[in-house]
Amino acid sequence: MTTETLTVRDLGLRARAAARVLRSLPTARKVAALHAVARELRARATGILAANARDVAAAEAAGLPAHMVDRLRLNAASLAAIAADVEAVARLPDPVGERTGEKQLPSGIRVSQMRVPLGVLGVIYESRPNVTVDVAALALMSGNAVLLRGGKETVGSNAALEDAVRAALASQDLPAEAVQVIRDPARERMLELLRLDDLVDAIIPRGGAGLHRYCVENATVPVIVGGIGVVHIYLDGSFTRDPADVARAAELIRNAKVQKPSACNALDTLLVHREALPALPAIARDLAAHGVTLRADPPALAALQAAGVEAQPATASDYGTEFLALTASIRTVGGLEEALDFIAAHGNHTDVILTRDPAQAERFVQDVDSAAVMVNASPRFNDGGQLGLGAEVAISTQKLHARGPMGLAELTTTKWVVMGDGHIRA
Amino acid sequence: MTTETLTVRDLGLRARAAARVLRSLPTARKVAALHAVARELRARATGILAANARDVAAAEAAGLPAHMVDRLRLNAASLAAIAADVEAVARLPDPVGERTGEKQLPSGIRVSQMRVPLGVLGVIYESRPNVTVDVAALALMSGNAVLLRGGKETVGSNAALEDAVRAALASQDLPAEAVQVIRDPARERMLELLRLDDLVDAIIPRGGAGLHRYCVENATVPVIVGGIGVVHIYLDGSFTRDPADVARAAELIRNAKVQKPSACNALDTLLVHREALPALPAIARDLAAHGVTLRADPPALAALQAAGVEAQPATASDYGTEFLALTASIRTVGGLEEALDFIAAHGNHTDVILTRDPAQAERFVQDVDSAAVMVNASPRFNDGGQLGLGAEVAISTQKLHARGPMGLAELTTTKWVVMGDGHIRA
Structure with a gap:
């Protein structure tokens, strides 16, 4: 029976049953399952790439823009990399089962909190088929079942990848229902997933602001919002006194803006x-040489034009805007407090100060209320791999549950464990 | 200017500004603020009790049931206890500022996670006016601003309590807008609060299942659902071989059901x-003597009737039901696995095994996926004070963010702090 004949609720019930098996699984069995997934992906490479080629051809025929077609395209090398990533997840420490806060209380009971999987995750994403396998691997390693809802352009690729994962699970005597793709791309099916709050423990959207907003507006399952936000770098005067620091600032700001302009941790506004x-001018010239369009307020614009660096006048909408492209806005401030007020109004994702003044650095770290606050480092470090998590399922920009990159531990929760000997409450 | 002339959005904007002050406040200033609150409550006791007496009279005139009128009534002793509770919160450890996971990564950056307040909380509750002060104290001690929306029966009491808290804050040169009561009891105002997701970081409902459901259905702000759930005790044969154990089981089950039947951690179903x-029969006779109505499945009913203990036949709806009253259901099971399947279908709050078999205890602790899992202890221990948190704002029964009693730490989040020296991402 294929999952196409089942309702989303049916898939949720099957996921719930699978989650009960997964949550008590020893680490070694989860590792073995991931190795089986990697093997199955390699063994089925020809079929997966053929399915993907059909998706790509259909997308091209439908006139999808080239950069979107690129995002859904797999080849032998990228599929091999996906399989290797699954094995990398299998090498991460298993957070499940850890006990914290063990103590005996005055009543005599012994208490602790045990780390356990969330249960059933719902992950909604757009065109990249690698997400199907990445998320499945992270979910399995953290003991969770997952319902996946990918983009309509990748239905064939995702079905082939799902088949591989499920075959691998079955080969390890594990419930194949731990990983299920919602194959019907109709928006109504996504809505059913978003409202399955008796069966699904968390929804993780991966995509643009519109997808996140749709989930927040429509879900009754708790949603973890992430990956959206404005990134600021505040350049203090103390970081520009030494020419070597100016060169460092230019290199760091270039890294922040140019390395991957489409990433959520790329620079948007330079204060x-x-x-x-x-x-x-030296910093801006470097950016312009890398193709960055600059939009500056009057004092910055004057400084740039006097130095012969091309820039446009900024408008109000250039601030508080996530560009996701080779564009950056520049704003002049009179001091740290003005920068902090500006970030308080516009920031939430990653904010950086470049300063040689430890007191300013400390004030910045204390006051800025964003998922990541950095001193003299590129905002591009706000990433699960770069922060030492090994892998990430998403970058949360909300405050509940997880903030910043979400690795395996962020796909878990805790339960209280109380041990007594007939103890009653006084 | 009173808050009555402001929109909910205005209140949210003021709360956001106040939260920015609160989040960097040293512990000593928060402690001083709470002591000022306690002093102000005592100084204004006459006025607060007069306002409360008017609420009570209006509720009686409106024909509110006596047990609901009781819940909104304050007197000199209960107001003194509320003030003392504020001082108790001031003695709790401040979770804000703690740094965890400090390490240097291969790239050279030094990273840590700093514990910070959530920001702005929205708490929606029903008739008890003590919640107004309890929640304000927990919010302030954890560095959060709070928007409070109480029941329409306590508008006068809550206004008087809010005035006391805000006067105390102002006396300490702190923003009075840190604690604001939405004084207009119209449901539209609550809906505005639930959808203020650009200003409010979390909604915590305190009340019945209907209120929680309304919040989940309507909020775009993340909601922490709690306090709703079915409590099971599974009595294994091994706990009934020794008559002393039978007596212990009877005492524990009585404690679980009778001590506070209206509490969410009271027993619902005995397996x-x-x-x-x-x-x-010995256990049930004890319960019946304390006024508990028992609803039993056929094998249990037969055992009870043979021993002359009064019980009714259970229907399907007696299982998976939170009674919140002196009623309990009883179900016979053939063994641990059947009990676990039953709890997997109906449980999520607090589940207890009474057993002398360590292997069964371990299997129960591993398999049961509830906020609290207990061995040989009363479910009444699932409470912030009893589990060592000092105080609680609510008991979460969801899995995201916090699970079980929520104390000060559960009103916080973390932010990543990254320290570099011009480091860029490779």
Whole structure:
């Protein structure tokens, strides 16, 4: 029986049953399952790539823009990398079963909190088929079942990948229902998933702001919002006194903006202390040479134009905007407090100060309320791999449950364990 | 200016500004603020009790049932206890500022996670005016601003309590907008609060299942659902072989059901191993003597009737039901696995095994996926004070963010702090 004949609720019930098996699974069996997944992906490479080629051809025929077609395309090398990533997840420490806060209380009971899987995850994403396998691997390693809802352009690729994962699970005597793709791309099916709050423990959207908003507006399952946000770098005057620091600032700001402009941790707005304006042309020239369009407020624009660096006047909408492209806005501020007020109004994702003044660095770290606050480091470090989590399922920009990159531990919760000997409450 | 002339959005904006002050406040200033609150409550006792007496009179005139009128009534002693509770919160450890996971990564950056307040909380509750002060104290001590929406029967009491808290904050040069009561009891105002997701970080409902469901259905702010759930005790045969154990089981089950039947951690369903049925009459007689109505399945009913203990036949709806009253259901099971299947279908809050078999205890602890799992202890221990948290704002029965009693730490989140020296991502 294929999953196509089942309702989303049926899939949820099967996931719930599978989750009960997964949650008590020893680490070694989860590792073995992931190795089986990697093997199955390699063994089925020809079929998976053929299914993907059909998706790509259909997308091209439908006139999908080339950069979107690129995102859904797999080849032998990218499929091999996906399989290797599954094996990398299998090498991560298993967070499940850890006990914290063990103590005996005055009543005599012994208590602790045991780390356990969330249960059933719902992950909604757009065109990249690698997400299907990445998320399945992270869910399995953390003991969770998962319902996956990918983009309509990748239905064939996702079905082939799901078949591989499920065959691998079955080969290990594990419930194949631990990983299920909702194959019907109709939006109504996604809505059913979002409202399955008696069966699904968390929804993790991966995609643009519109997808996140749709989930927040429509879900009764708790949603973890992430990956959306404005990234600021505040350049203090103290970081521009030494020419070597100006060169460092230019390199760091280039890294922040140019390395991957489409990433959520790429620079959006550069805040420049008035005293740092003389260093701005060197930094901006470097950005412009890498194709970055700059939109500056009047003092910054004047400094740039005087130095012959091309820039446009910024409008109000250039601030608080996530560009996801080779565009950055620049704003002049009179001091740290003005920068902090600006970030308090517009920031939530990653905010950086470049300073040589430890007191300013400390004030910045204390005051800025974003998922990541950095001193003299590129915002591109706000990433699960870069922060030492090994892998990430998403970057949360909300405050409940998880904030910043979500690795295996962020796919778990705790339960209280109380041990007594007939103890009653006084 | 009173808050009555402001929209809920205005209140949210003011709360957000206040939260920015609170989040960096040293512990000593938060402690001083709470002591000021306690002093102000005592100084204003006459006025607060007069306002409360008007609420009570209006509720009686409106024909509110006596047990609901009781819940909104304050007197000198209960107001003094509320003030003392505020001082108790001031003695709890401040979770804010703690740094965990400090390490240097291969790239050279140093990272840690810093514990910070959530920001702005929205708490929606029903008739008890003590919640107004309890929640305000927990929010302030954890560095959060809070928007409070109480029941329409307590509008006068809550206004008087809010005035006391805000006067105390102002006396300490702190923003009074840290604690704001939505004074307009119209449901539209609550809906505005539930959808204020750009300003409010979490909604915590405290009340019945209907209120929780309304929040889940309508909120775009993340909601922490709690306090709703079915409590099971599974009585294994091994706990009934020794008459002293039978007496212990009877005492524990009485504690679980009778101590506070209206509490969410009170027993709902007793699962009895077939081998433990001979001990059931002694246990049930004790419950019946304390006024508990018993609804039993056929094997248990037969055992009770043979021993002359009054009980009714259970219907399907007596299982998976939270009674919140002196009623309990009883179900006979053939063994641990059947009990676990039953709990997997109906449980999520607090589940207890009474057993002398360590292997069964271990299997129960591993398999049961509830906020609290207990061995040989009363489910009444699932409470913030009893589990060592000092105080609780609610008991979460969801899995995201917090599970079980929520104390000060559960009103916080973390932010990543990254320290570099011009580090860029490779």
